[in-house]
Amino acid sequence: xxxxxxxxxxxxxxxxxxxxxxxxxxxxxxxxxxxxxxxxxxxxxxxxxxxxxxxxxxxxxxxxxxxxxxxxxxxxxxxxxxxxxxxxxxxxxxxxxxxxxxxxxxxxxxxxxxxxxxxxxxxxxxxxxxxxxxxxxxxxxxxxxxxxxxxxxxxxxxxxxxxxxxxxxxxxxxxxxxxxxxxxxxxxxxxxxxxxxxxxxxxxxxxxxxxxxxxxxxxxxxxxxxxxxxxxxxxxxxxxxxxxxxxxxxxxxxxxxxxxxxxxxxxxxxxxxxxxxxxxxxxxxxxxxxxxxxxxxxxxxxxxxxxxxxxxxxxxxxxxxxxxxxxxxxxxxxxxxxxxxxxxxxxxxxxxxxxxxxxxxxxxxxxxxxxxxxxxxxxxxxxxxxxxxxxxxxxxxxxxxxxxxxxxxxxxxxxxxxxxxxxxxxxxxxxxxxxxxxxxxxxxxxxxxxxxxxxxxxxxxxxxxxxxxxxxxxxxxxxxxxxxxxxxxxxxxxxxxxxxxxx
Amino acid sequence: xxxxxxxxxxxxxxxxxxxxxxxxxxxxxxxxxxxxxxxxxxxxxxxxxxxxxxxxxxxxxxxxxxxxxxxxxxxxxxxxxxxxxxxxxxxxxxxxxxxxxxxxxxxxxxxxxxxxxxxxxxxxxxxxxxxxxxxxxxxxxxxxxxxxxxxxxxxxxxxxxxxxxxxxxxxxxxxxxxxxxxxxxxxxxxxxxxxxxxxxxxxxxxxxxxxxxxxxxxxxxxxxxxxxxxxxxxxxxxxxxxxxxxxxxxxxxxxxxxxxxxxxxxxxxxxxxxxxxxxxxxxxxxxxxxxxxxxxxxxxxxxxxxxxxxxxxxxxxxxxxxxxxxxxxxxxxxxxxxxxxxxxxxxxxxxxxxxxxxxxxxxxxxxxxxxxxxxxxxxxxxxxxxxxxxxxxxxxxxxxxxxxxx
Numbered sequence: 057x058x059x060x061x062x063x064x065x066x067x068x069x070x071x072x073x074x075x076x077x078x079x080x081x082x083x084x085x086x087x088x089x090x091x092x093x094x095x096x097x098x099x100x101x102x103x104x105x106x107x108x109x110x111x112x113x114x115x116x117x118x119x120x121x122x123x124x125x126x127x128x129x130x131x132x133x134x135x136x137x138x139x140x141x142x143x144x145x146x147x148x149x150x151x152x153x154x155x156x157x158x159x160x161x162x163x164x165x166x167x168x169x170x171x172x173x174x175x176x177x178x179x180x181x182x183x184x185x186x187x188x189x190x191x192x193x194x195x196x197x198x199x200x201x202x203x204x205x206x207x208x209x210x211x212x213x214x215x216x217x218x219x220x221x222x223x224x225x226x227x228x229x230x231x232x233x234x235x236x237x238x239x240x241x242x243x244x245x246x247x248x249x250x251x252x253x254x255x256x257x258x259x260x261x262x263x264x265x266x267x268x269x270x271x272x273x274x275x276x277x278x279x280x281x282x283x284x285x286x287x288x289x290x291x292x293x294x295x296x297x298x299x300x301x302x303x304x305x306x307x308x309x310x311x312x313x314x315x316x317x318x319x320x321x322x323x324x325x326x327x328x329x330x331x332x333x334x335x336x337x338x339x340x341x342x343x344x345x346x347x348x349x350x351x352x353x354x355x356x357x358x359x360x361x362x363x364x365x366x367x368x369x370x371x372x373x374x375x376x377x378x379x380x381x382x383x384x385x386x387x388x389x390x391x392x393x394x395x396x397x398x399x400x401x402x403x404x405x406x407x408x409x410x411x412x413x414x415x416x417x418x419x420x421x422x423x424x425x426x427x428x429x430x431x432x433x434x435x436x437x438x439x440x441x442x443x444x445x446x447x448x449x450x451x452x453x454x455x456x457x458x459x460x461x462x463x464x465x466x467x468x469x470x471x472x473x474x475x476x477x478x479x480x481x482x483x484x485x486x487x488x489x490x491x492x493x494x495x496x497x498x499x500x501x502x503x504x505x506x507x508x509x510x511x512x513x514x515x516x517x518x519x520x521x522x523x524x525x526x527x528x529x530x531x532x533x534x535x536x537x538x539x540x541x542x543x544x545x546x547x548x549x550x551x552x553x554x555x556x557x558x559x
Numbered sequence: 560x561x562x563x564x565x566x567x568x569x570x571x572x573x574x575x576x577x578x579x580x581x582x583x584x585x586x587x588x589x590x591x592x593x594x595x596x597x598x599x600x601x602x603x604x605x606x607x608x609x610x611x612x613x614x615x616x617x618x619x620x621x622x623x624x625x626x627x628x629x630x631x632x633x634x635x636x637x638x639x640x641x642x643x644x645x646x647x648x649x650x651x652x653x654x655x656x657x658x659x660x661x662x663x664x665x666x667x668x669x670x671x672x673x674x675x676x677x678x679x680x681x682x683x684x685x686x687x688x689x690x691x692x693x694x695x696x697x698x699x700x701x702x703x704x705x706x707x708x709x710x711x712x713x714x715x716x717x718x719x720x721x722x723x724x725x726x727x728x729x730x731x732x733x734x735x736x737x738x739x740x741x742x743x744x745x746x747x748x749x750x751x752x753x754x755x756x757x758x759x760x761x762x763x764x765x766x767x768x769x770x771x772x773x774x775x776x777x778x779x780x781x782x783x784x785x786x787x788x789x790x791x792x793x794x795x796x797x798x799x800x801x802x803x804x805x806x807x808x809x810x811x812x813x814x815x816x817x818x819x820x821x822x823x824x825x826x827x828x829x830x831x832x833x834x835x836x837x838x839x840x841x842x843x844x845x846x847x848x849x850x851x852x853x854x855x856x857x858x859x860x861x862x863x864x865x866x867x868x869x870x871x872x873x874x875x876x877x878x879x880x881x882x883x884x885x886x887x888x889x890x891x892x893x894x895x896x897x898x899x900x901x902x903x904x905x906x907x908x909x910x911x912x913x914x915x916x917x918x919x920x921x922x923x924x925x926x927x928x929x930x931x932x933x934x935x936x937x938x939x940x941x942x943x944x945x946x947x948x949x950x951x952x953x954x955x956x957x958x959x960x961x962x963x964x965x
Binding site: 129364365366389390391392393394395400402407408409410411412413414418421422423424427428429430431433 | 564813814815816818819821822825826828829830831832833834835836
């Protein structure tokens, strides 16, 4: 497909304090193509699209749109040129409804737009995109997946000719994802172009026409998907380190008799006033990874929040091991759960996991498990540097504000911190989301090592079945608020698990 | 050609010092132009008034109070909890200091005029200048060690300020009622409560005070000691300022409490997930702030006023609205505690400049003498702060020129 060039980028350079984020990057996007942009964490993918979207202004370099040089200093400039960006974090205004959110950016309806008109328009359009949304719902009621779908819808309705998706669909459930793939194809065949940022190579190979790879801020190359193999792309992304990528099962741990987390007949309300968790019973023993597989939105999030004391339990009991006995922590608050040696990797890590304005040291010292009363900064710095080295966090120093790190590196800080404080129990929700393959495998190995050596109990909720199968010792499938089946991981079959998930 | 304004990823180096400094220079310059244009105030007079006030010992007391209040406000402001109620908290500090100083720490001996000479020179006795309604004289006699009494005044004033702020804190933390509105409204409640008290429980017993909205005067042994005769600043005030500043700095920078307060300002959710009781922090931020403001009440009462005087109009409370001015100080410091004394110094000087200017204008041509010192002060401060707001953009954004073409 030799279409005309829609976006041409030459010699793009962007420096952040202590980091050269982009080092003379070039890029070419043709009309009617889906172009995947791949790279490991901190490779500069997000910086790159943020520049194209006018969020950052490059230090040097040139951007051409349809052959004309442009300079974007704000997203408004980019949107006027038909460029839209959907990022990993939904940017919608929570207190407004879906249609109100969408109307905000829609110039075509003018200042006096009637909500009714927009609603009808949304209904029509959303069917086309393959998304089912009620335009009158307030955004705060939506799940992450639904919010992302609204974001995508909004970008399309802004009249985008170039749609940039920065890990925007990475965490959508596979069904929604597939529908959106189909929509992207149609969008491209009508003359639109898509830049798809992902760290999932199979996804890129499945939908993209071409793949460009960045590594540590440098442009590595572009390949046609028809001729490229997964190994080729991995080599481009990671170089020699691609050999470390494996999806083989990590060694199985034999759990102890000791139960660390005991959940009995748990009922938890969702945001809509209906029960999201309906009578869940589960046990995690010391030295065991219990993996909960399921399609997003089947109550996993509410289950995890209830265990962590962040959501009210309506009925049932949660108990955590303390001094040899199971201690009831139902509705006792997060502080109690944490004080018993629990690490937590939350959903939406940038909101619930780290404080973006503060530096790495402060993000560590914030936790009662790391610092109490007067902070011993030297000790915290030591811990910070140890974690930075162990997890290969790319950062100028331990005093760098977290907001200056790349998404993947922020996630590394969070995972490293929570693993370091998890003395007995780790509750993790999609712990390797946003991590590239090499780092994800590394994190899983570290978790498993702690389970094997330190007899940590891990409750792992993940929408990524590869991850579930790689680390779990026991697999439970969650569907519609219930645990429908529990298997020893060695005996679990992927097909059967998949079937139970969508049953 | 096109101007490109981009947000700096890293703030301008030394921006925290350069920006406030530049805004003072530019702001004062603009203010003199405005004053000349509007009221024909000679620019040189303005400069000399400001120059004098920068080194004037008279501004010291304002500086001390503004520094303490700036620290008091910066604590909740860092947590994005907005205490607009320093005024009310100071007022309660004053009331409670007066309560201790005028009732608990002293007892009144009523003596007939003929017995009066016996008491006038008796150590530890303070004769109120005018007679009581019955014609007898009242003498204040200490009931406790003055040091103990002063400590008690401070403690009770701190508690009073804390409780006043606590009310707003509880409403914010547990009922989600905006603390900006409640703290502000409670200032006025405090003003009226104060007026009620100077006509009621704490009204004076002499003919010149009783029923005139005045309390008795504070026993001289309970008054703070002035640093020199040239200033109203007191040793006790300065000592409190240094202690409060040092403790607050330590707490904000070196303790988990301070760290979490700062995080609370940008992301309360992350604290919840970390297992921290966010409500408790909101309440504590306001309570601590109120307690410190309450102490300023004592400094004002025992250091300057020695007497509660009724509020004639709601715009002229005995605090001279210093609780509001302190909000400017905390913003001028860019919410960094190290900037508070600098900001307080600047604002205090400008205050003094307004007063100096007015007195020197008295000697100059008629019309301009009509300008009150308050108006002059606010013109100066207004210009400086406006300039500051504009200049701050440069600290956060960089501007460059780029050529655009085909």
